[in-house]
Amino acid sequence: MPPTVQIKGIREGLLVTLGEGPWSEVQAALLAEIAEKASFFNGARLVLDVQNHILNAATLGKLRDLLADYNLSLWAVLSHSPTTEQTAQTLGLATRIHQGRADDAPASSDPETEGAEAVLVRRTLRSGSRVEYPGHVTIIGDVNPGAEIIASGDVVVWGRLRGLVHAGAEGDPEAVVCALDLSPTQLRIGEHISLAPPSRKTPRPEMAFIREGQVVAEPWSLPGQE
């Protein structure tokens, strides 16, 4: 039996939910469906729910180009896999739609909670890329101006942080942001917003948090050396 392809009209366009199976067959089933109903699909904005498929950038980029051949624009990819969400975000695709998914319950925003989810991103985030995660976010690499990190927990950047960062994005004032060079264009923690401090000649590791209703940044030092 070929993999299932479910289509549903939503406010943002067409929501296409893909079933289980090897990706090549799933993709073939999707394209066959589109070819069959070409006039129905023509010009549509597509939201693809890929469920549990784990897709890399080349695979997803290829599918997007194939869809372009049918005059379809892929604008969002929904997935259960953080890897696929990352891929979609790198390609500039949305990973959330208005209604959200039923099972998209936010992870606990309490950073102390045992088992709070975290994601590790091991590359430089360039302008236009966005990491949004219902948990903690760790970046190994730089965060360039124009890139965004939105985390409901803490954010740690092992590199230069020069983009926009929002920790505790679901309203947690206890969240912190750490970076080797903390020079974000804008830093938000919970409801608080602060602008970039003037950049220093010699950057040093710092941690930003809320103290008495203000965002403050303190240089990081080894415990016991303060």
Added chain:
Amino acid sequence: MITITSGKGGVGKTTATANLGAALAAEGRKVCCIDGDIGLRNLDVVLGLENRIVYDIVDVVEGRCKLRQAMIRDKRLPELYLIPAAQTRDKSALSPSDMIRLTDELRGEVDYIVIDSPAGIERGFRNAIAPADEVVIITNPEVSAVRDADRIIGLIEAEQKGPAKLVINRLNAAMVKRGDMLAPEDVLELLAIELIGLVPEDENVIVSSNSGSPIVLDPKSRAGQAFRNIARRLMGEDVPFLDLDADGGLLNRLSRLMGRGG
């Protein structure tokens, strides 16, 4: 197969495409330049071939002519060809797979294909990079152009076309010296990709674009020399960078004078 792109408009993609194409052809390589900017075609004007257009790239893709019929041969450089864009259509007239099919047909016939990408990150850009083996990013030493270049590099990495190479165009050594322009070091620190060219600002580039004669054909021009060097680097030669500052050592001396642009 090289695609020239930038994200931001007006930084010199078309000029760079024309000049790198002409420089490679002057080195004896058979080159075909493709104008990917459908609806806003310019490359034919900069190369001085506008009045010879009969068929364009959309005609080829839609089967109204053979590939060879759309290739315009440059009279000055017999190894240089241009496939012009259509002016009366828009980006959706082509798809990434059309571009791959077309360039696959060309591959056997020429040594280099140089594609001029339109500004932006939408369909036209994706068409232009879909067939690329190598991507050259053009930027200016300006915060906005560098920001867009960073975005483009991220997209190219995502498409697994990387690592892209960088050309910094319109560098004004005197302004860098005064601290009024980003230095190459500042640009490289952010973008972190390989630099293959520094092109000085040169009024003659505008004159040559207007007259349809690429600046690389002018043996005296510094910008022309810079583009010739980039072409040789693309051919795999190791060419030292031009010293853009009469006092010497621009690359070494200036970084410490500069704060980070922001």
